[in-house]
Amino acid sequence: MQARRETSGPPPRGTAHSGGGHDAGLARNRRGRPGLARRRGAGYDAGMRLGTWGAISAGLAVAAGAFAAHALRARLPGGMLEVFETGARYQLAHALAILLADAAAERRPRPALRAAGWLFVAGSVLFSGSLYALALTGVRALGAITPLGGVCFLAGWIAFAWGLGPTRSAERP
Numbered sequence: 171m172q173a174r175r176e177t178s179g180p181p182p183r184g185t186a187h188s189g190g191g192h193d194a195g196l197a198r199n200r201r202g203r204p205g206l207a208r209r210r211g212a213g214y215d216a217g218m219r220l221g222t223w224g225a226i227s228a229g230l231a232v233a234a235g236a237f238a239a240h241a242l243r244a245r246l247p248g249g250m251l252e253v254f255e256t257g258a259r260y261q262l263a264h265a266l267a268i269l270l271a272d273a274a275a276e277r278r279p280r281p282a283l284r285a286a287g288w289l290f291v292a293g294s295v296l297f298s299g300s301l302y303a304l305a306l307t308g309v310r311a312l313g314a315i316t317p318l319g320g321v322c323f324l325a326g327w328i329a330f331a332w333g334l335g336p337t338r339s340a341e342r343p
Contacts, residue, residue, distance in 0.1 A: 220275070220287040224268030227294055231262035234302065242305075250305040257301030264290045264298075264323060271330055282333030289326030293319045 235258040242251060271287035297319025304312040 219272065220284065220291070221269055221272035223291050224265050224272060224287070227261060227268060227291070228265035231258050231265055231298075234258040234261065234298075246305060250308065253301050254305035257298035257305070260301075260323075261294050261298035264294050264326075267326065267330070268294075271326075271333075274330075274334065278333070280333045282329045286326045286330035286333060289322045289329060293322030293326060295319070296322060 235255065238251060238254045238258060242254060246254065268287050268290045271283055271290060275283035275287065297316055300312050300315035300319060304310070304316075
């Protein structure tokens, strides 16, 4: 019979404290509980994850589209309703792009892929946000912000393409 080892802290990460079993090899949290700690890859963000932003943005875009179709149709002039709907359409498209960038960055942890996702987030806030504000308030000066969001979208797509490109080691024969 082995003597029980007394320790003040949890067992080392990745080891089973019970000598095996169904939880052997799972990541452990600070208290040593199996399966509760998150494995963090090179692309992990300390704050809110990019995928979370993408999912929230997609939900908000759907809500904005429904709001435009039902509540704003009778209240906004025709041109402003189209402006609002354009914001919702671009937000939804780029919410999906955020999710794609997050998934790609998890598989290939490259800074360009993370940058692409965050550029899509910034573009959504600036582009769609300014269009929503323009449509709801009628303040034309808000339209000056919209192109900045468009530049973020374009830069995001360039960064996305760059991040998906070949690695240097793959370019060598």
